[in-house]
Amino acid sequence: MADALRIADVHLTPLQADHITEAMLDIAEAWFTLSIVARNTGSTPLFVMTSVRRLQYDEARRALVVELSEQHAVETRDAGLPFPPRIEEIAPGKEITITYRLSSPTTIVDNASGHSRPRFVHIPQDVATIDCIIAADTTPPPANEYLVSHEPLPDLRQWGYVIQRSVRADV
């Protein structure tokens, strides 16, 4: 069962300087690697989404919400490069480490007030908590390795279960 999935650990580490390119320095003063350790504590293989599909900042809780799930995906009229998410299998008793690079500040463009304005979320100053949400299931989403033009991206909003763990953001 998908509830056999455990988020065993979540931590942030500063990205080594030799991994930071000039372009990365152009947009942020510091970079971190967010590592999420996902463990299959059950006896059957689990399939987990390992791509970050959504990132949010909850200002009231000073929480960075990292969603490796499409359950909160919204309908959009935006065009772009609609990359499907990565799905990885975790064998029973095994774990994988999912990594994601985060910049400090992370720019959250907000247009709630009718005009576009940036909010700069600095790590660790503005982030007390990291909420990790991961989608998983015992069966993978429909195989769709070779997506073609008239084949829509799989709608994974209903796929699997989600588990969540909130941790204090210690760098």
Added chain:
Amino acid sequence: MAIQIPLHVGNPDVVFADLVDIVRCDAGLTVSEPTLFARQVAYNQKQPAVPSSTRILEIINSPVNVYISGMGYNDVIPGVGSISASAGLTRSRTSLEEPISIWYDITDAAGFHWTVKDKDWQNIYMPRQVLLYHELAHAWHDIQRDLATNEHDQEVQAIADENTFRGQLGLTLRNGTAHKGGTGIPDHGGITFPKCSPEKKGWSPNWKCPKLAAVATAALETPNTIEIAALRRARAEYRQVSMWGTLIAQPALDLYSKFGPHLARTMQQQPALREAMLWFVVRPTFHLLTVAEAYLAAETDTPALTRTINAILQGYVSGMAGTRWSAAALREAADDARVAAGMLTSGAAPSTRPDFSNPPDHLFSNIAREILAVNGPRPAAFAWGFEGLAVFLHSAAQLIDGSPSATDALLSALGAWVARIPLPPPSELRVVDMRHELTVLAGRIFTRPDTRLQFARHLLAHWTGASSSELQIVLGDLGYLDRATSEVHHG
């Protein structure tokens, strides 16, 4: 209409450099700043047309505004989420009057590299410029009103255009119908982008805001100094402290990109000017930054803070002892810095080309003339900076003269100077932003109660409109004003 690059989120230097690559270094692509907060791209084709340059020309000549923002890998776009889920996004119009907005990742997937599929389903590289071209293809079809009716056909449309650009550059073509992509090292073709060379001699294709430290590097004769490291760190930190911070810093950095390189070249040609810039501008700027940060980090004036500031001032003065300049020269430079600040504030037109023949005479007013000679809006940051340097240089002169109150004088002037930090123009000081902005500023910059109060007065004096009472309430809530100071009124 035009292509516009918003300054407060758009990373304009990188976006413009990518557009230059797309027009293959045609020097006819130019940029102007119609306002403090956006760059407008114009194009008067000077090189023989190629498909990619024609596409840019068509978009710029169209009746639609296209806003392009260069984003970080995990930056968040309104209504969508993180840019990392899709590398780039184009928001099409819902009405003909609306602009089109493009956001694209300029960090190459935070250094992991974006990849897409070729005809054999091998991973090939998606360079930043190709990614932007792909998004511009979506925009172009929106402008043409021939945008495909569903997301997947829109992709096919954009991939076809992208492949025209790839073919033009000799890059491996993308699979015409495949959405699949992600990050990682490409299976073949490497991670290079064919850079262009300009046909017009003397024009640099690598248009980019010159390094912050162009003047400092010319003065110090090497970029590897603690002064330059500190200035770079400060730029990164304060430019993105908040939206107001960006709205203040980015136009100043933009303006610097106009006069800085010329000033740096003049310094390289005139050793006396280089030396004067080093001792009267660059080192004092570094020391002023250090002093101001020490001041702001303290809860209040303490003997320890006084000792720290005295040590910084002494360090500068000790260095000056090895030069030919005296306290009188410092005092004259301080007075000139005040004059220059006044020139910048009033916007007095430059009379003649700056004469740097006898530095440090009129050093600051000559720099002000350089700044005033630049066309376009003039941010207030330089006037404020010169005022700070005037305070520092004057205190240094006092110390050389043996005055026991030099450090105290600097300390007492610092708070007022910091609190007079330039503000965004009234049109950008919005009620909806103020609580968030003031919260950030209280937490990061104005941690000292006395400086918070001084800043509150400064802000109230510049706040226009009917919402000043609301501002006072927010200032009270956030600890800028207390009951005793609630009599502070707008104006």
